[in-house]
Amino acid sequence: MHSETDFPATHTVFNQAEPLADTDLLAGNQALQSALVFHAPGMDTSALHSLGKQMGSRAMQTHARLANAHPPVLHSHDRLGRRVDQVEFHPSYHALMDAAAQAGLHGSPWDPAAGEGAHLRRAAAFMLFTEAEPSILCPISMTYAALPALRGNPAVFEAWAPGLMARAYDPGFKLYRHKRGLTMGMGMTEKQGGSDVRANTTQAIPDGEDAWGPRFKLLGHKWFFSAPMCDAFLVLAQSPAGLSCFFVPRILPDFADPQSPGTVNAIRIQRLKDKLGNHANASSEVEFQHATAWLVGVEGRGVPQILEMGTMTRLDCALGTTGLMRQALSIALHHTSQRQAFGKALIEQPLMRNVLADLAIECEAACALSMRLASAFDHASDPHELMMGRLLTPVAKYWICKRGAAFAQEAMECLGGNGYVEEGGEGTMARIYREMPLNSIWEGAGNIMALDLLRALRKGDTAAALARELAPARGAHPALDRLAASLPTRVELMATEMEARRLAQDVALAVQAALLYQTAPSAVFEAFCDSRLGGNWGYSFGTLGAEVDFDAILQRAMPY
Known part of the structure; x- marks a missing residue:
């Protein structure tokens, strides 16, 4: 007779690599360090090393996994049948967005106090963050790109730039002036056009003028509308002068009553895209049902x-x-x-x-x-x-x-x-x-x-x-x-x-x-x-x- 101890265990795990975790992603990246030294020899990289440690940590790896395993969910209506058009995210998504905002990956290079090498420093940080989780960076990237374009509407830029440059993330669905930090998205492509944005059919109907300049009503759709829970969007639409760029906030201000919480703009989220990857990020299809918008730049010069x-x-x-x-x-x-x-x-x-x-x-x-x-x-x-x-x-x-x-x-x-x-x-x-x-x-x-x-x-x-x-x-x-x-x-x-x-x-x-x-x-x-x-x-x-x-x-x- 043989006892169980006479035979080796059948499930002893060996010759398996331990996961790569809790490392400083910058310290281990000699190529990135060399690029920083070459382009900005005197740059202080201490903040980048801190970000490298944060993004290389097990905690951030867990947030990345959970944000992708539990993708965004669209709630088009509430339980009483009222239209709400909101997207619910897993808490790990918000944790990642908060980290990206604190690192200044969105609007920080446009801050006058950013100093020399702001875009280079931000580029290095963007790469380090991507190693942990890339898909939540979609609204971060769009905010980075959209912010300077807002100078085409000085009144909107003055009102929104501080929030867009703030190193803070606020997921609340509320008026811009009541938030610690803001993000922006974009709406360019339509079903029939794709990259050929000149084929867009969304109409921009003149609707007077107010404190933010020429106002329009948008009627149409967008086929890819990434990050629909951003606070505002830059959108292409056909105005009387041709294809133009418009600023479209999710919640509209009441210029006559600064204490008003505002009203929800008529941006109707039709569905979220079921994508190959990029699962933590919400990409959507939307319709504008006379959504309020303001002109950015010269009318007819949207492209x-x-x-x-x-x-x-x-x-x-x-x-x-x-x-x-x-x-x-x-x-x-x-x-x-x-x-x-x-x-x-x-x-x-x-x-x-x-x-x-x-x-x-x-x-x-x-x-x-x-x-x-x-x-x-x-x-x-x-x-x-x-x-x-x-x-x-x-x-x-x-x-x-x-x-x-x-x-x-x-x-x-x-x-x-x-x-x-x-x-x-x-x-x-x-x-x-x-x-x-x-x-x-x-x-x-x-x-x-x-x-x-x-x-x-x-x-x-x-x-x-x-x-x-x-x-x-x-x-x-x-x-x-x-x-x-x-x-x-x-x-x-x-x-x-x-x-x-x-x-x-x-x-x-x-x-x-x-x-x-x-x-x-x-x-x-x-x-x-x-x-x-x-x-x-x-x-x-x-x-x-x-x-x-x-x-x-x-x-x-x-x-x-």
């Missing part, structure tokens, strides 16, 4: 107004994808450092080292380009920086976001089946994978970005500006020199639409290489140029040449 806002949100698309890349890479590195296979840690296996190093190079290049673009916004009065901002916005948004989905898939594969499950810990990899396509689609998909690049090429001597941008790396690598020499002619000739995607790709790669030469170790720069520019690369990640310094690249990328 230029929207394009200006799109520049900011497109920066955030590049930053967000870069943050997701970094988190996916960190999880893959952490997992493979602990997981044993065929007699040693996965990270010591040659093929895995190639994959991880390739991902690390891609991630650092994305970080370098995103932060370069953010820096341009801090120096918009400089003609070169203004030109690079125009040029790199569609380029960065196109290329970085286009690389995101393939990156996430490869990083997930590093975890095998552990990466594919939805449970906690590494289950976040599945959430990253679902989130990745969003930034490529939102605010203009790939073709729209390529067309925007062609438009940017018509505004000044872009060939000279690009040559100046690449000049510091001249002679550093023959493949980069060849690409850099070919770009001015292609830019001056303004590539046809058929060639626009290829041009966007090549501009991105050239600028990334030049930045890596100035900010990264030679091992990263050489491997990037040999693979992405020199052709010593395959058609998937993990195909770097055998001569690459894998040790140096992986050591730099480790999240500890």
Whole structure:
């Protein structure tokens, strides 16, 4: 007879990686640190380190999981049948929004007291926050983009700017002047038009004038109306003078009675979108039933107004994808450092080292380009920086976001089946994978970005500006020199639409290489140029040449 103690337990768990948690996301991100030093050498990064610790904590990881596991719920009517049009969120959503607002990720760069490097500092914080939870940043990003546009209506800007810049979050459904902090959304696209906003049919009917200027009534719909519980929205509609931009608050003020709580505007939420990812964020379809709105900017000039806002949100698309890349890479590195296979840690296996190093190079290049673009916004009065901002916005948004989905898939594969499950810990990899396509689609998909690049090429001597941008790396690598020499002619000739995607790709790669030469170790720069520019690369990640310094690249990328 044998007792139970004679046999080993059947369910002893071993050779499983512990979740990556309670780390300082900035301290482990040498690429981001290098970008900050390069663009703002004297910047105080103590607040960023605090945010990095907060976003790397188990507490925030739990909030991220719960906010996605319990998505927003629409309540169109109350129990008595009255229209309410409100969205209910899980408490973790509010905790994340509060953290984002306290970090100043929405309106802080527009505060006159923000100081130098405000957009760069905010960009770094945005990336760190994205590593914890990206989807709640939709209203945060839209607030960042919409706030400067409100200057087109000085009265509205004066009333709303303090609340939009406040480092506070207030989810209450009440009049703006009774709230500690405010957020804004946007309503641009319609069923029949999508990116072709000129096809919009929503009508703006003149309705007099008051303390906030020309007032209109909106009648129509919006097909994608993100973050419907924001306090106000910028909306495109057809006025008598053409497509125009309007300010549409959820709750209307009573100018005759400052003590009035206001009345709910006629924005009817039809349903919430059932999306592939981005589950914590509410995206909706709405109808305007003579909703009250005020003109922003010049009537009939709504498209230029929207394009200006799109520049900011497109920066955030590049930053967000870069943050997701970094988190996916960190999880893959952490997992493979602990997981044993065929007699040693996965990270010591040659093929895995190639994959991880390739991902690390891609991630650092994305970080370098995103932060370069953010820096341009801090120096918009400089003609070169203004030109690079125009040029790199569609380029960065196109290329970085286009690389995101393939990156996430490869990083997930590093975890095998552990990466594919939805449970906690590494289950976040599945959430990253679902989130990745969003930034490529939102605010203009790939073709729209390529067309925007062609438009940017018509505004000044872009060939000279690009040559100046690449000049510091001249002679550093023959493949980069060849690409850099070919770009001015292609830019001056303004590539046809058929060639626009290829041009966007090549501009991105050239600028990334030049930045890596100035900010990264030679091992990263050489491997990037040999693979992405020199052709010593395959058609998937993990195909770097055998001569690459894998040790140096992986050591730099480790999240500890």
